[in-house]
Amino acid sequence: MLRARQAGLCLLVTLVATLASVGLDAAEPLSPAAQRGFTFVRLHCAGCHAIGKVGESPLRIAPPFRTLHLKYPVENLAEALGEGIVTGHPTMPEFQLDPGQVGDVISYLKALER
């Protein structure tokens, strides 16, 4: 009995993991903040950065957003986004986001880590 239940749970976990790897919204819907962040980055950042779970950046030297958390906690970007992100790379325009937008973008970046 217990075994059957464990097997069922196992299957469920596999299923969820598969769905999660297919797309962000398949397994767990984005929070409203992350959804707004997604809309924002799609508009302002996707021209250069890969913003999804898969895919290459349109501009090769721009890091895909899903890799940012491998370098530092994405919360660290809050200050930079609020004060105007300067990457020292001339092709990256300087952005300055209002606090609400910063929170939204960070939420979206966090959702990418799942």
Ligand code: HEC
């Ligand atoms: C015109 C192209 C372009 C756009 C638009 C753009 N970026 Fe970038 N971004 C780049 C490039 C190129 C780099 C790599 C810079 C480097 O390696 O020095 C970069 C790097 C970054 C980094 C990594 C910085 C680091 O040092 O780790 C972050 C974070 C980032 N961009 C955020 C954003 C966000 C958020 C937006 C939208 C609001 C955005 N970018 C829009 C081109 C762009």
